[in-house]
Amino acid sequence: MSLNDLLVNLNLVIHLTFLVLWTCGLVLVDLFIPNNKKGITAALAAVGLLITLILVIIRSGTSVSVFNGMLSLDGFSAFLNVILLVSGLVSIALAYDYLKRSNLERGEYYTLLLFSIFGMMLMVSASNLIMVFLALELLSIPLYVLAGIAGPQVESEEAALKYFLLGAFASAFFLYGTALVFGATGSTFLNEIVSAIPSDTTQLSTLLIGAGLILVGLGFKVAVVPFHMWTPDVYHGAPSSVTAFMSIGAKAAGFAALLRVFVVAFPALANDMTTILWALSAITLVLGNVIAISQKNIKRMLAYSSIAHAGFILMALVPYGVQAVTSDSVASALFYLMAYMLTNFAAWAVVIALEHRNDADTRSEGLTLDDYAGLGRQQPALAIAMSVAMLSFLGLPPTIGFVAKFFVLRTVIEGGFPGLALIGVLTSLVSAYYYLRVIVNMYMRDGEPIVRREVLLFSTAMLTAASTVLLVIFAEPLFQWASAAVLQLL
Amino acid sequence: MNFNIDPLTLVTFFPLVGVLVLLFLKNEQKDLARWVALITSLITFVISIAILVQFNAQDPDLQMVAFVPWIQVAGWNINYFMGVDGLSILLILLTTLLVPISILSTWSAVEERVKEFMIFFLLLEVGMLGVFLAQDLFLFYVFWEFTLIPMYFLIGIWGGPRRIYAAVKFFLYTMAGSLLMLLAILWLGINQGTFAVPELIEMNNIAPYLQIWLFAAFAIAFAIKVPMWPLHSWLPDAHVEAPTAGSVILAGVLLKMGTYGFLRFNIPLFPHASIQLAPWIALLAVIGIVYGAIVSYAQKDVKKLVAYSSVSHLGFVMLGLFALNAQGIEGGILQMVNHGISTGALFLVVGMIYERRHTRDMDAFGGLWKVMPVYGTLTLIIALSSMGLPGLNGFVGEFTILLGSWGAGTPDGALGTPWFTVFAALGVILAAVYILFMFQKLFLGPVTKEENRKLLDINWREIITLVPLIILIFWIGLHPNPFFGLMDASVEKLVASLQSAAVVGLP
Numbered sequence: 001m002s003l004n005d006l007l008v009n010l011n012l013v014i015h016l017t018f019l020v021l022w023t024c025g026l027v028l029v030d031l032f033i034p035n036n037k038k039g040i041t042a043a044l045a046a047v048g049l050l051i052t053l054i055l056v057i058i059r060s061g062t063s064v065s066v067f068n069g070m071l072s073l074d075g076f077s078a079f080l081n082v083i084l085l086v087s088g089l090v091s092i093a094l095a096y097d098y099l100k101r102s103n104l105e106r107g108e109y110y111t112l113l114l115f116s117i118f119g120m121m122l123m124v125s126a127s128n129l130i131m132v133f134l135a136l137e138l139l140s141i142p143l144y145v146l147a148g149i150a151g152p153q154v155e156s157e158e159a160a161l162k163y164f165l166l167g168a169f170a171s172a173f174f175l176y177g178t179a180l181v182f183g184a185t186g187s188t189f190l191n192e193i194v195s196a197i198p199s200d201t202t203q204l205s206t207l208l209i210g211a212g213l214i215l216v217g218l219g220f221k222v223a224v225v226p227f228h229m230w231t232p233d234v235y236h237g238a239p240s241s242v243t244a245f246m247s248i249g250a251k252a253a254g255f256a257a258l259l260r261v262f263v264v265a266f267p268a269l270a271n272d273m274t275t276i277l278w279a280l281s282a283i284t285l286v287l288g289n290v291i292a293i294s295q296k297n298i299k300r301m302l303a304y305s306s307i308a309h310a311g312f313i314l315m316a317l318v319p320y321g322v323q324a325v326t327s328d329s330v331a332s333a334l335f336y337l338m339a340y341m342l343t344n345f346a347a348w349a350v351v352i353a354l355e356h357r358n359d360a361d362t363r364s365e366g367l368t369l370d371d372y373a374g375l376g377r378q379q380p381a382l383a384i385a386m387s388v389a390m391l392s393f394l395g396l397p398p399t400i401g402f403v404a405k406f407f408v409l410r411t412v413i414e415g416g417f418p419g420l421a422l423i424g425v426l427t428s429l430v431s432a433y434y435y436l437r438v439i440v441n442m443y444m445r446d447g448e449p450i451v452r453r454e455v456l457l458f459s460t461a462m463l464t465a466a467s468t469v470l471l472v473i474f475a476e477p478l479f480q481w482a483s484a485a486v487l488q489l490l
Numbered sequence: 491m492n493f494n495i496d497p498l499t500l501v502t503f504f505p506l507v508g509v510l511v512l513l514f515l516k517n518e519q520k521d522l523a524r525w526v527a528l529i530t531s532l533i534t535f536v537i538s539i540a541i542l543v544q545f546n547a548q549d550p551d552l553q554m555v556a557f558v559p560w561i562q563v564a565g566w567n568i569n570y571f572m573g574v575d576g577l578s579i580l581l582i583l584l585t586t587l588l589v590p591i592s593i594l595s596t597w598s599a600v601e602e603r604v605k606e607f608m609i610f611f612l613l614l615e616v617g618m619l620g621v622f623l624a625q626d627l628f629l630f631y632v633f634w635e636f637t638l639i640p641m642y643f644l645i646g647i648w649g650g651p652r653r654i655y656a657a658v659k660f661f662l663y664t665m666a667g668s669l670l671m672l673l674a675i676l677w678l679g680i681n682q683g684t685f686a687v688p689e690l691i692e693m694n695n696i697a698p699y700l701q702i703w704l705f706a707a708f709a710i711a712f713a714i715k716v717p718m719w720p721l722h723s724w725l726p727d728a729h730v731e732a733p734t735a736g737s738v739i740l741a742g743v744l745l746k747m748g749t750y751g752f753l754r755f756n757i758p759l760f761p762h763a764s765i766q767l768a769p770w771i772a773l774l775a776v777i778g779i780v781y782g783a784i785v786s787y788a789q790k791d792v793k794k795l796v797a798y799s800s801v802s803h804l805g806f807v808m809l810g811l812f813a814l815n816a817q818g819i820e821g822g823i824l825q826m827v828n829h830g831i832s833t834g835a836l837f838l839v840v841g842m843i844y845e846r847r848h849t850r851d852m853d854a855f856g857g858l859w860k861v862m863p864v865y866g867t868l869t870l871i872i873a874l875s876s877m878g879l880p881g882l883n884g885f886v887g888e889f890t891i892l893l894g895s896w897g898a899g900t901p902d903g904a905l906g907t908p909w910f911t912v913f914a915a916l917g918v919i920l921a922a923v924y925i926l927f928m929f930q931k932l933f934l935g936p937v938t939k940e941e942n943r944k945l946l947d948i949n950w951r952e953i954i955t956l957v958p959l960i961i962l963i964f965w966i967g968l969h970p971n972p973f974f975g976l977m978d979a980s981v982e983k984l985v986a987s988l989q990s991a992a993v994v995g996l997p
Contacts, residue, residue: 377603391639397632413673414680425669432665436658444646444654476561483563
């Protein structure tokens with residue numbers, strides 16, 4: 001590749017180029033920002049994300065393949081880039097005051113966050129398995145560090161170690177799968193794999209095992225049962241602002257890779273894969289929702305809830321091989337991710353507002369469900385935001401969560417899997433029990449919750465909760481956007 | 491928004507104006523909050539009267555239709571589609587009437603968190619009106635599920651000692667049914683390509699075995715709401731724990747959403763399944779009538795007694811609807827209204843005595859007539875209307891239903907045997923037993939308890955809440971024709987379509 005080609009390509013991925021340069025610059029600038037003014041780093045990181053977001057939106061119409069086909073910039077990646085960048089911005093808003101009051105305020109926090117987002121953005125564009133792997137590592141390593149940033153708090157360190165060990169394990173699976181796929185098809189490019197599906201059975205089964213291992217590797221990242229073991233502990237142990245970001249960013253990126261790899265490279269394996277995906281989705285829905293019932297800590301509850309939602313998104317992928325619904329299948333998964341992002345941030349904003357630190361032993365408090373008693377009376381606005389989030393998680397109208405579930409269920413039924421749809425709705429009923437419990441505590445029990453009223457946190461909660469309801473009216477353009485994103489993928 | 495063009499949207503969402511105003515009030519401004527809610531609901535009532543004036547009773551089809559495309563992407567065909575016809579007009583009026591009455595009844599009963607109470611109450615009204623007006627299955631489902639949320643809060647925050655249990659039970663029970671309905675709605679949307687109810691009825695091309703499944707999925711959701719025996723167990727808990735106004739609306743309107751669902755969706759969408767399953771529904775209805783009456787008699791708590799009497803009364807409604815002839819269905823619709831008025835009023839009078847004595851145990855009372863003569867007289871009228879005394883509203887509804895079900899009892903009728911009518915008539919007698927028993931325990935005989943001697947008779951505000959209902963009790967009882975006139979055309983159309991479905995056979 002000549003220098004000229006390189007520049008052309010760098011220009012095509014201007015949003016990525018810009019973000020990585022900005023982040024590297026921020027690492028240096030941060031050295032000169034005094035410790036009591038780390039707010040400047042946060043602001044600069046936010047500005048960087050905002051500019052990147054604008055670049056993404058400006059370039060969103062184009063569909064090109066760059067760096068010799070390693071990355072594809074299309075509607076699909078643009079849609080997810082927007083989700084990721086908005087998540088990044090919201091995460092900074094959530095983190096700022098929280099870090100300050102938890103004595104965790106460090107400049108690295110924001111630069112690591114930006115690096116991780118950069119990895120995620122690479123992941124959603126990656127159209128080569130090697131590229132997916134690199135992106136996976138790039139997004140994961142900063143997250144491992146972030147999970148442990150509250151050290152020497154034991155839970156945080158444990159979370160980081162656990163996440164790292166299991167993450168490395170998952171990466172190995174992914175890499176081995178990639179090797180097998182390469183062995184069977186002679187390529188790691190997604191669009192070459194699809195045309196090189198081998199005919200003889202030995203090679204075909206090699207490919208199948210490879211695809212299965214890739215599923216395992218990515219399944220870890222998106223927390224699908226039975227690869228979910230790390231989730232509750234990591235979600236619980238990591239600082240809440242990190243968890244909030246991780247639960248959306250890592251999930252969105254993981255699912256993006258899963259969708260792209262399966263839809264582009266493995267449509268021919270749909271017959272075998274569908275059964276596996278069906279089973280994974282069903283067991284994830286059941287286990288996630290059932291175990292969530294017994295949780296007393298809100299972070300652990302949300303962790304199991306996030307597992308359950310991963311099951312729902314995976315459900316959308318089950319009929320990906322049925323030609324007539326492939327595009328709807330991916331579009332409804334994307335829509336669900338967006339709905340989940342808004343809902344999840346509303347919930348986490350409230351969680352962070354209630355969390356406080358016991359100065360004696362630096363442990364976090366205010367995280368049990370009982371700590372929410374009386375919130376409805378003391379902080380009506382936050383309680384409304386939390387209620388909206390819970391109802392949207394539950395999938396009750398008039399929230400975006402309902403529309404998202406409706407779209408996914410429709411795809412699944414249309415794809416010919418009514419049994420799975422039935423499991424989907426029945427587990428939603430189970431989830432009603434634990435989501436309602438939060439509302440019961442907030443409104444129907446008395447208590448004196450300790451709440452920080454910080455402007456950024458408060459307005460984030462309000463904004464995300466309001467959009468959870470109001471975007472229902474604009475469900476059509478949003479779904480249209482998601483569908484358009486998929487068309488370029490196919 | 492131009493009122494002349496789109497009155498249905500206006501009536502449905504007008505309560506939101508009150509909600510917006512309430513949001514800006516302080517928690518301490520209790521009286522202001524009450525007035526805002528009352529005035530909002532009264533204006534909503536006036537709008538609904540205007541709709542009645544515009545309503546053309548001769549037209550069997552949907553009127554004043556509001557239609558805006560909503561989600562039209564990727565093969566979806568979801569519209570904002572509202573309309574009113576003879577099947578729903580009375581229920582709209584019932585809703586808009588009962589809401590201000592309920593709000594008035596809370597004047598001294600709700601002292602805590604008044605603002606929030608009123609917000610939830612007005613939101614509930616939006617949901618209920620939406621349910622009765624929506625003609626698109628997706629839109630209907632949105633409103634249907636939405637009503638759960640405010641009612642859940644009303645029971646859970648302002649309810650009695652076991653309120654949390656009752657609220658969660660109410661929520662989970664209802665949601666369980668709705669989710670199956672959601673799958674059926676999705677099936678219809680995917681295979682028929684539309685969610686619009688009139689279009690779906692027009693198509694009438696669903697194979698009979700599928701109709702049975704779809705009918706069942708819808709029926710479970712509605713049967714839980716009605717509630718039909720044996721899915722009624724959430725009702726006594728919800729009623730006993732709910733605050734008075736909540737009980738009035740729950741009995742008066744929310745339960746009607748179930749019966750209305752059968753009428754609006756099950757019968758016209760799945761005519762074959764309806765004809766085939768009518769005897770089974772009637773059987774459950776009659777069991778409900780008798781069971782509800784017997785269990786009512788066994789209660790010591792007045793509110794529980796009234797709650798179980800609802801199971802019995804709504805059994806009548808279901809029997810009438812599934813007679814599948816004009817008389818039965820018209821009687822069923824009228825009985826929905828009657829039950830809303832009578833049982834709503836009964837819950838109001840129970841609430842009044844509870845506010846004074848803080849108990850609902852019948853043994854704690856006796857001889858109240860001597861202490862509270864006005865209260866006694868009004869309660870007597872309401873009680874007699876509830877048990878179906880000729881000349882009052884309950885009689886007209888029940889008699890028409892029994893006529894209809896008798897007519898459907900011929901070999902070629904929907905029910906096939908007159909025995910349903912016979913056992914249902916037994917329910918009328920049982921109703922007299924438990925109602926009179928209750929009245930006797932509360933009002934007749936000597937005053938046995940010292941606390942009851944100094945009870946105040948009901949005040950003007952309380953009388954005002956009851957008067958409109960009592961006027962309606964006499965009006966419907968003595969001159970029901972205008973009420974039947976409103977629904978005639980639509981019901982005839984429904985019955986005609988059922989008959990043609992039965993004759994034409996299947997695609």
